[in-house]
Amino acid sequence: MAAAAPPREARRVTVLVEHDVDEATTTRIRCTATPPADASSADRDAAVADAARRALRVEDDSLVDVRWRRADVATAAVSRRRDPKALPGRAFATLAALDVKGASLPLPARDAVVDGNHAAATAATPWDGGVVLAAYAATRPELFRGKSVVELGCGAAALPGLAAALLGASVVLTDVDEAMPVVRRRVDSVAVPNVTVAALDWRGGVGGLAADVVLAADVVWLADLVEPFVACAAALLADGGRLLLAHQTRSTAVDDALFEALARRGLACSEVPRGDLAPDFRPDHIRVFEVVRGGVG
Ligand SMILES: C[S@@+](CC[C@H](N)C(=O)[O-])C[C@H]1O[C@@H](n2cnc3c(N)ncnc32)[C@H](O)[C@@H]1O
Known part of the structure; x- marks a missing residue:
């Protein structure tokens, strides 16, 4: 042209x-x-x-x-952005740590690199969705005390899963194989009990894992992630279990596919009212959804 x-x-x-x-x-x-x-x-x-x-x-x-x-x-x-490590909507770029039940959960340094395809490379940096979801989790301790929790696509920060562990859950942090070095480095750097790490690619089944609560932050932004993600979350959730999903819209077509896929599996999805999110952690570009099997729980 x-x-x-x-x-x-x-x-x-x-x-x-x-x-x-x-x-x-x-x-x-x-x-x-x-x-x-x-x-x-x-x-x-x-x-x-x-x-x-x-x-x-x-x-x-x-x-x-x-x-x-x-x-x-x-x-x-x-x-794609000129700098693949640049964070869009970095509302919390300067946040040093998050308070969870009186403990200070530091954010990781932003120097990690994850080799792999575009999706895996996003694991290298902490995203706003993870911050918002972890802060929200801290306001709902009753959801986590004594529960089994799996975080999907936890990335280098794994804030929601680590927050859940601080609230008394037994937590498995998961991400694709390529991201495991940064996830392990993260777990080693924070003294949080009851946390294990497992490679889990949504395209390959859940490997015997199950959870009362599944956490996922900013993990669905491409059309081809929708079905594997929803199938994986559905397979993980025990009866009566719930998925807490922090979501940043990047394509309305992807959003439509996501909500349709959840409904098709009998997973009822409701948005957490913005006013119920943690004060100071309610940016316009992040929504949190609560997804339960067969009705609002
Ligand atoms: C935008 S990052 C979000 C990371 C983290 N949850 C946060 O909020 O900081 C997306 C995450 O989804 C993970 N992911 C992408 N495709 C995946 C797949 N097929 N199976 C498992 N994780 C995947 C990436 O590795 C990455 O950690």
């Missing part, structure tokens, strides 16, 4: 958005941008890029390559 100078006259621009979600997945959508009439070429490009990011609900640091087809049609190619 020839890159032409963006024409100045069109106020309403149709944007054809291509999103490079990961190496294997591209999504295509259409949206509109309305640059101001007197905008410079750079400002018109910026308006198109902003419209594409908003439509995809991706973060401001995503790269967007804008090309113009006509005065009123542009193509926006949105690719």
Whole structure:
């Protein structure tokens, strides 16, 4: 496609958005941008890029390559962030530790690296969903005392699972094989009792594990993660068990698939009211869901 100078006259621009979600997945959508009439070429490009990011609900640091087809049609190619370790929506980037039942749970250093595909590489850094879910768990000690807990996709921080252990649960922290070194390093660095570690890839069954409570934070953002994740959570949950899921929307199509897959397995999903989340840990971009078998528990 020839890159032409963006024409100045069109106020309403149709944007054809291509999103490079990961190496294997591209999504295509259409949206509109309305640059101001007197905008410079750079400002018109910026308006198109902003419209594409908003439509995809991706973060401001995503790269967007804008090309113009006509005065009123542009193509926006949105690719993964320039720095794969950069955290979108890092509401808690400066948080040093989380208080759980009088104990201080430090956040890990942000220097971990996990080799592997895009999904596994995300295990290297602590995400806002994990912080929000751990803080919420700390407000619900009765859910964890004496219970068996499995955290799925715990990553380098494993905050929800570690918080559950501090609240009296017996916890298995799990993630893909490639992430095990950072998860083990994490467990070794915090003196939290009743925590074990196990490699668990949702695509390979649950290996005999079961849980009263399953915890998962920011683990579903690609379409092909939905079915394996939901199947794994459903297989883990004992009767009467519950999944607490912190979720950050990155694609409404993925969200729809997630809620549909939960319902198909008889798992009832309700959002925890924002006002019930821990004070100071209620960012707009994270929602917490409580998922139970066969009805609200
Ligand atoms: C965005 S990170 C979130 C990490 C952590 N829960 C947090 O909130 O900081 C997504 C996590 O899901 C894990 N994950 C992705 N695909 C997985 C799979 N097929 N099986 C198990 N874990 C997976 C990644 O390894 C990573 O730890």
